[in-house]
Amino acid sequence: MNIVVAIKHIPSIADDLPVKGNNVDFDSVDFVLNEFDEQSIEQAVLVKESVGGTVTVIGVDLIGELDNVLHLALAKGADKAVKITGDDPSADSHTQAKWLSEAIKGLSPDIVFAGVQASNDLDGQIGPLLAAHLDMPYIGGVSSVGVSGDTATVSKEFAGGVGAKYAVTLPMVVGVQAASKPPRYAPISKVRQIAQTATVEKVAPSGDASSGLTFKKMAPPVAAGHAEMIEGSSKEVAAKIVELLKSKGLA
Amino acid sequence: MSNDIFVITEHMDGKFSDVSFELVGKAKELASAWGGQAVAVVVGSRVAANVFASNLTLQIDDAALSQFNPEAHGKVIEALVKEKSPRLVMFGWTATGMDLAAWLSARLGVACAAYVKNIGADLTMTCQAYGGKMIAEVAPEGDMAIAACLAGSFPAEAGQGSTAAITISLPIDLSSLKVKFVEAIKPAGGDVDITAQAKLVSIGRGIGSKDNVELAEELAQKLGAVVSSSRPVVDAGWLPRTRQVGKSGLKVKPKLYLMLGISGAPEHLEGMKSAELIIAVNTDKKAPIFNVAHYGATADLFEVAEAMLELL
Numbered sequence: 001m002n003i004v005v006a007i008k009h010i011p012s013i014a015d016d017l018p019v020k021g022n023n024v025d026f027d028s029v030d031f032v033l034n035e036f037d038e039q040s041i042e043q044a045v046l047v048k049e050s051v052g053g054t055v056t057v058i059g060v061d062l063i064g065e066l067d068n069v070l071h072l073a074l075a076k077g078a079d080k081a082v083k084i085t086g087d088d089p090s091a092d093s094h095t096q097a098k099w100l101s102e103a104i105k106g107l108s109p110d111i112v113f114a115g116v117q118a119s120n121d122l123d124g125q126i127g128p129l130l131a132a133h134l135d136m137p138y139i140g141g142v143s144s145v146g147v148s149g150d151t152a153t154v155s156k157e158f159a160g161g162v163g164a165k166y167a168v169t170l171p172m173v174v175g176v177q178a179a180s181k182p183p184r185y186a187p188i189s190k191v192r193q194i195a196q197t198a199t200v201e202k203v204a205p206s207g208d209a210s211s212g213l214t215f216k217k218m219a220p221p222v223a224a225g226h227a228e229m230i231e232g233s234s235k236e237v238a239a240k241i242v243e244l245l246k247s248k249g250l251a
Numbered sequence: 252m253s254n255d256i257f258v259i260t261e262h263m264d265g266k267f268s269d270v271s272f273e274l275v276g277k278a279k280e281l282a283s284a285w286g287g288q289a290v291a292v293v294v295g296s297r298v299a300a301n302v303f304a305s306n307l308t309l310q311i312d313d314a315a316l317s318q319f320n321p322e323a324h325g326k327v328i329e330a331l332v333k334e335k336s337p338r339l340v341m342f343g344w345t346a347t348g349m350d351l352a353a354w355l356s357a358r359l360g361v362a363c364a365a366y367v368k369n370i371g372a373d374l375t376m377t378c379q380a381y382g383g384k385m386i387a388e389v390a391p392e393g394d395m396a397i398a399a400c401l402a403g404s405f406p407a408e409a410g411q412g413s414t415a416a417i418t419i420s421l422p423i424d425l426s427s428l429k430v431k432f433v434e435a436i437k438p439a440g441g442d443v444d445i446t447a448q449a450k451l452v453s454i455g456r457g458i459g460s461k462d463n464v465e466l467a468e469e470l471a472q473k474l475g476a477v478v479s480s481s482r483p484v485v486d487a488g489w490l491p492r493t494r495q496v497g498k499s500g501l502k503v504k505p506k507l508y509l510m511l512g513i514s515g516a517p518e519h520l521e522g523m524k525s526a527e528l529i530i531a532v533n534t535d536k537k538a539p540i541f542n543v544a545h546y547g548a549t550a551d552l553f554e555v556a557e558a559m560l561e562l563l
Contacts, residue, residue, distance in 0.1 A: 013382045013514075016537055024385070039486060097357070117349065119382045119516070122389060124353025124363045124399065132357030137322040137430045141346045141499065153433065158263065158346045160501045161438030161492055164318060169429040175350070177499065182488030212362030212396075216375060217388040221539065227531060227547030237548040238558030241509075241530060244546065248528065250450060250507045251474055251563060 001053030001147065004109040005044045005078065006100050006130060007037040008093075009062050009069060010120045022215040024120075026089035031062065033069045036115025040176035042183040043145055044113045045077035051147050054079040056107055060086040060096045060205070071195045075186035082201045093121050097129030098209035104134065109171055111152060116140045116175040123211030127175035137168055140175025254287025255337040258305070259328055261347045262298055263319075270343035270402040275303045276409025277370065277400075278341060282306060284372040287338060292331065293416060294324050304412025312418055315425040321350040322430035329358055330422035336395065339374070344399040346499065352399035362391035366517065367400040382516040383539035402498065402521055442493035443477050450476035450507040453496060453523070454484055457512015457533065457552055461489040467511060470556050473563040479503065481513045497522035511552040515540025 011017060011029040018025040044055045057073040059066050061083040070081035084099045091099075104112060112134070114127035131138030143163070144155045150170045157163045157177055230240045245251035256278040260271035271291070278289035291305035296317035300310045311331070315323050328351060332340055340355065342348035344365055356363030368386075369377040376398055378387045391397075445451060452471040458464060464478070471478045478494060485495040496503050498518040508526035513519060515531070515538055523529070524543055531544035532552045541547040548555065 011381065013384050014535070017381055017385055023387075024381075035483065093353070094357070120380060121353075121365050122378050122380050122387055124356055124365050125349065128350060128352075128354035129357045132354045138325075138350060138354055139321050139430065140350045155436060156346070157436075157499055159499055161436075162263070163436035165433040165436060166320070167431045167433050172429070178486040182486070209357075212392040213364060213389040214392065215387060216390055218385055220384060220537070221379070221386045221542060223542035225542065227529075227541045227544040229541070230546055230548040234550045234554030235558045237532070237550045238555045239562060241532075241546070241548070241555070242559055242562045244530070245474070245507070248507075250528070 001051055001110045002108055003044050003048055003053050003055045004104055004107055004112045005041050005055060005057045005073070006104065006112060006114045006126055007041070007057060007059040007069065007073070008034040008096065008115065008118050008126055009059060009066055010034050010118050013119055019218050023090060023218050031065060034115045034118040036117060036176060038183045039179045040113040040115050041073050041076055041078065042179035042181065043176050046180060047111065047145055047147055048077065056080040056082060058082040058084070058100060058103060060084045060091060060099055062086055062089045062091060067200055070200050071191050071198060072186060074194045074198050075191045076184055080201070081198065082203055084203050084205050086205050092211040092213070093123045093126055093129060094209045094211040097126050098133060098207040099205040100126065101130050101133035102206040103203045104130070111147065111170055112136070112173045114173065114175055116177045123213050125175065127173050131173040134173065136171050136173050138173045138175065139166055139168065141177045142174050143178045144180035145174060253335070253337055254285040255290055255335065256282050256287060256339045256341060257290050257292050257332060257335070257337040258341045259292050259348065259351065261343060261345060262295060265298060267302060268343070268345070269407050270345060270400070272303070272407035272410035273402070273405040274341045274343065274400060274410065275305050276407065277405040279304060279306070279409060281339065281370060281372065285338065290337065291414070292328070294327050300416035301413050302411065303414050304410050305414050308414045308416040310416040310418045311421060313421050313425065315428070318432040319347050320428065320430050320432050322428050323425050325351050325354055326423050326425065327421065329355055332359065334422060338395060340395070340397045342397065342399045344401050348399050352397050356397050359395070361393055361395045361397060363397040363399065364389050364391060365399040367398045368404045370398055379517050382514060383520070384537070401517055439493060442491055445477060445479045445494055445496065446501050446503050448477045448505055450474055451479045451503060451505045452476045452509045452511065453479045453481070453513060454511050455481040455513030456483045458484060458489070463553070464489050466553065466556050470560055473560060476507065476509070481519045510540060510544065511556060513540060514538040515543055
């Protein structure tokens with residue numbers, strides 16, 4: 001079975017996001033793997049372990065640092081890594097999905113995984129865009145996948161534990177919310193070893209698509225309100241919280 | 252081309268979600284500014300649809316649509332939108348809307364904005380991106396646009412009414428679907444019901460590992476509270492899904508919501524912003540949660556939790 005995982009390298013939101021013009025200053029931010037892609041890589045490897053096949057991880061190399069992420073995916077059980085040499089850190093979801101779809105077509109996938117969403121999906125997520133380009137059905141919010149023959153059985157979450165199970169004739173695109181098991185850990189020694197030996201296939205971007213969105217402004221939110229900040233050492237903070245809770249009859 | 256606004260409503264077990272009313276209310280406001288109609292689109296089977304304050308409610312009724320099926324619903328909505336050419340199509344940025352909005356955008360080649368919090372009369376969309384850390388203003392090109400809007404962005408009351416739904420025939424054949432609905436999944440029982448708790452100690456990614464959950468459990472026990480969490484904690488397998496607060500989890504409204512290491516992404520806020528007292532401890536002083544919490548501290552959650560345990 002040909003299993004493909006489409007990943008997205010995105011600006012880290014662990015730190016402040018600097019602004020340049022009307023968008024994020026992509027040259028001054030760290031890029032990280034979209035957190036939902038960790039789940040989708042895991043789900044793909046679980047499917048491979050269950051029914052056999054190969055897992056190909058593919059992403060657009062926005063800043064020339066995608067190899068690190070691809071090596072990690074290989075260490076976690078992916079078999080093949082491909083990067084599209086996009087070299088444009090501002091490439092939106094529509095652009096990336098178009099490039100990815102052109103490259104993925106050549107892989108003849110039976111099932112394609114993507115993270116259900118990313119924090120910078122201002123023009124929508126990679127998964128449904130890929131599905132439209134590849135003319136495959138899409139189901140997102142998925143928290144488990146089983147494959148038998150040419151049928152995938154997927155569980156989709158709505159909210160609060162309510163969901164639905166679907167049977168889908170493959171091929172399809174799956175938007176992963178959470179893998180059926182927590183993502184496995186790859187020891188750093190293994191990642192390093194793979195970094196030295198693995199081959200990452202390079203593909204030039206093909207196709208043209210744009211979100212059709214013009215950025216007019218990008219800025220941190222202007223808050224309507226702000227928390228009353230409790231200052232001091234951790235002990236002082238703890239004392240003030242306890243005092244506050246006691247004063248309100250909550251402790 | 253028209254100045255109409257289509258709202259793709261969503262429902263489950265015959266009940267429409269709040270976001271559908273919120274979007275219809277907003278659509279009415281835009282429709283009156285543009286001289287168009289706010290059209291509620293109801294795709295389903297035997298749904299009582301005379302509940303919106305829309306100018307028009309269009310109902311597409313077929314047994315194949317009785318449960319949400321992204322393929323079937325997508326095909327129907329695509330055919331309808333193609334035929335009617337509205338100026339704007341609004342979805343909720345929800346479990347169902349997220350399956351359809353971007354897909355429709357690529358199918359029709361029209362612009363799509365997600366994480367939308369507001370839409371101006373000039374169609375400028377305000378989006379809450381990057382986990383709530385940034386607000387983007389974007390303008391869509393072209394004659395049609397799609398907006399996937401965050402739940403809770405507009406008042407629901409403005410969308411509630413009794414406009415009589417007009418049933419239209421199925422715009423596309425649904426006899427050869429690749430996606431088949433198998434069964435509904437109900438919430439797992441047996442765990443505590445976090446929606447029924449007066450006090451919650453809620454932990455996020457900052458808790459770091461499964462072993463550290465114990466500290467939160469101890470603190471919760473001392474406070475007579477229960478431990479809940481944001482989504483990453485559940486996805487990592489550190490707590491069961493029954494403890495998850497937020498868009499894909501549960502909505503809670505406790506007297507106390509003590510947050511340890513939760514940054515406050517929009518998806519989490521959807522589930523807890525009505526809590527009576529919100530106290531947030533986070534190491535990132537710019538975490539969006541501090542715009543919502545009543546009290547906050549930029550501090551190490553472990554040190555604070557341990558110090559609180561000594562005092563309680």
